Structures are given as structure tokens and as C-alpha cells.
Amino acid sequence: MKVMKIYSEFARVYHEMYQSIFNYEEGFKLYHKHLSKLNCRKILEIGCGSGNLAKFFIEHKYDYTGLDISKEMIELAKEMVPDGNFIRGDMRNLELDEEYEAVIVTGRTFTHMTTNHDVMFALNSIHEVLQKEGWLVFDNFNAYEIFTAFKEEMSHKANYDGRKYSRKSKTSFDLEHGWTWKWNAKYEVEEGEKKQTFEDEIMLRAFTEDELRLFLTINGFKIEEMILENNAIQTVAQKINEKKTNAQQLYFKQKLNKISET
Ligand SMILES: C[S@@+](CC[C@H](N)C(=O)[O-])C[C@H]1O[C@@H](n2cnc3c(N)ncnc32)[C@H](O)[C@@H]1O
Numbered sequence: 001m002k003v004m005k006i007y008s009e010f011a012r013v014y015h016e017m018y019q020s021i022f023n024y025e026e027g028f029k030l031y032h033k034h035l036s037k038l039n040c041r042k043i044l045e046i047g048c049g050s051g052n053l054a055k056f057f058i059e060h061k062y063d064y065t066g067l068d069i070s071k072e073m074i075e076l077a078k079e080m081v082p083d084g085n086f087i088r089g090d091m092r093n094l095e096l097d098e099e100y101e102a103v104i105v106t107g108r109t110f111t112h113m114t115t116n117h118d119v120m121f122a123l124n125s126i127h128e129v130l131q132k133e134g135w136l137v138f139d140n141f142n143a144y145e146i147f148t149a150f151k152e153e154m155s156h157k158a159n160y161d162g163r164k165y166s167r168k169s170k171t172s173f174d175l176e177h178g179w180t181w182k183w184n185a186k187y188e189v190e191e192g193e194k195k196q197t198f199e200d201e202i203m204l205r206a207f208t209e210d211e212l213r214l215f216l217t218i219n220g221f222k223i224e225e226m227i228l229e230n231n232a233i234q235t236v237a238q239k240i241n242e243k244k245t246n247a248q249q250l251y252f253k254q255k256l257n258k259i260s261e262t
Contacts, residue, residue, distance in 0.1 A: 003070050004200045006187070007049075011072035013189060015050040015080070016160035017167070022107070028056035031104055031137060034236055035062075038135050040102035046091045046126070047109025051077030054084045065098070067091070092121035099131045105138035108232070114205045115177050116215075120251055123219035127248075130239045136221060137236050141206035143179035145231040150181075164190040179206040209233060218247035 006014045031053070035043065041063050048054055048066030050073055057064040058081065066086045068074050077086045089096070091105065092113070103126050113119045126136055151171065158165040166188045174180040180203050189196045207215075209226055212235055216223055221237040244252070 002202070004202050005198055006185070006200050007068075007070040008072050010187070010198060011050065011070060011076050013165065013187060014073075015052075015076055016163065017156070017158040017165045018052070019160055020158045021156060022052075024052040025056065027106070028053050030234070031106070032056075032060060034137050035102055035104075035135075038102065038236075040135055042101045042131075044096075044098075044100040044103045044129065046103060046105040047107055048077055048086065049073050049107065051081040051084055051086065053106055054081045054086070058084055065100070067094075092118055092125055094125040094129050096129050098129070100129055100134060101131055102135040102137060103130060105136075108139055108141060110138050110140050111204045111206070112202075114180050114203045119215050120219065123215055123221070124248055124252060127220050127239055132239070132242060134239045135224075135236065136216075136239070137234070139232050139234045140212065141204070142228060142231050142233045143206035143208045143211070146181070146206040147173075147179060162191060164188075174203060177203065177205065178211070179208065180204065181206075207233065218245055220245050220248065 043057065043062055043064055045053060045057070045064065045066045048068050051066060054064060054066045054077060064085060066077055066084060067089045068077070068086070069088070069090050071088055074086050074088045077084060091109075110122070113122050130136065150173065154169045154171075156167045167185055169183060169185045171184070172182045174182050182201065183204050184199065184201045186199050187197065212226070212233065213223060216235070216237050220239060220241050222240045223235060223237050225236040227234040
């Protein structure tokens, strides 16, 4: 998988920009509410990034592991949260020795599962690392909201420790892979006299409720709750069978293609 510059070379830019774009404490409270209700303490966070939520989970005495595909994000997470347990991995191919009571995929990380193939591999892999009757809590862009009010241009500004950040994004419909769109983002970082620019272009995906329902069902999950808020769908689902479903058996026996490179 192509890892975006903002998650690799410029991971620190992401970390610093998002401190004012996203309220991580509120984000944590939401997961904490679900996990407390489900009685889960041993958790795997997929797409942990620089460990913004990790510090809250550790403060609240969770048995926490953070996982991310980006080497730079994992290095940053270890720097930001020295007592955290972080590992590098791809959610479509998790090869972990441990099993977890819950897997959470945070901060719209699942939006990078742009092909049906990616989605199948990711959910199958998550199913494998969950304990019996374990839980998956994840958030996704809601296709209905994204595509009925499609924004072609967006801009964000942020300040952090004397550095000024700006991001100008352009988006265009793709629809080749599902409810997907192309996202081009141009970043500017200013620090005193110094100015740096870079650009990312990537595909992102949103889901309809029905799509999530189908993908989860054929990968052995039962949906407990779907919460629609703003442009997102937060889903709580439970692993219901140890054995693979018929669809999983067929699909993964065939394994016609490797996980995609896009
Ligand atoms: C939108 S960021 C969210 C980061 C963090 N949750 C936050 O909110 O600050 C998405 C993260 O998912 C990671 N990621 C993307 N694809 C992944 C994959 N296939 N497996 C694991 N992590 C992935 C990226 O490297 C990035 O750190």
C-alpha cells in the first residue's frame, strides 16, 4: 500500500496539525463509553497514528496495543507515549500472536480500504485477532452524506508551537471502486522565514449502512449498533462465529489477488 506523505515523511506535520483539528479527548470518551459497556479492557487500536488516543487509554489502565502501517507514525507514537505498546502492521494482513477483546479502528482509518478486496481482507484479519465473541468498533465516512453534499474544495489552517500549517484540498468523484473519491491535498508549513510545501494524492472510500452490514455479516460479525452522526457512521459489531462463514471460506480459498498496492 502506498503510504501517504502526511503519514510517513511528514507524520509530524499530521500530528501537529490535528491537535487543533480534532478533539482527541472527546474521541477517547466515545470509545471508552462503548468499551466500558462491552466490558473490554484488552484492546488493539488500528490506525493509532502518533498515539493521540493511546495516552488516554493508558491513563485509564487499558491493556492497550496500537498498530499502524506507517513506520514514521509508530516512531512518533513511541516518542509521544513512551509507556505505550506500538507495533507496525497492515490491517489487511494482521499477523499477531495475541488475541484481543476489542479492536477499534479510529480516526476514519478504514477510509483507506478503498477496494472490496481490501475490505474483505481487513475484516477477515480483524476477525482472526479477536477473541471469541470479541468486539469491533470502527468509524467510517457515510457515503450518503459525503456524496449528496460533495465538497470539491476545502481548506484547513492550524498553528502549533510557532509553526503555521495550511492545507488546501481538492476532491473529485471516482466511483470506480465503490463510493470512492480522489483527494488531492497541498500542504504549506511556515516557520519564521522558512516555508515548506508538499502534496498528497490518494483515493478514499465511504460506505452506505447496507454495505457495512453486508461486509460485516459475510465476515462473521453481528451488528450491535450503528450510530449516524454528521458525515460518519460509527459501528459496533461482535464476532459471532469461530468458524469462517461460507463467503469467507470461498473468498479466501480463492485468494485470487494479493492485497492491492493502491
Ligand atoms: C486518518 S489517520 C488517523 C490517525 C489517528 N487515529 C488519529 O486520529 O490521529 C489514519 C492512520 O491509519 C494508518 N493506516 C492507513 N492504512 C492502514 C492499514 N492498512 N493498516 C494500518 N494502518 C493504516 C495511517 O498510517 C494513519 O496513521
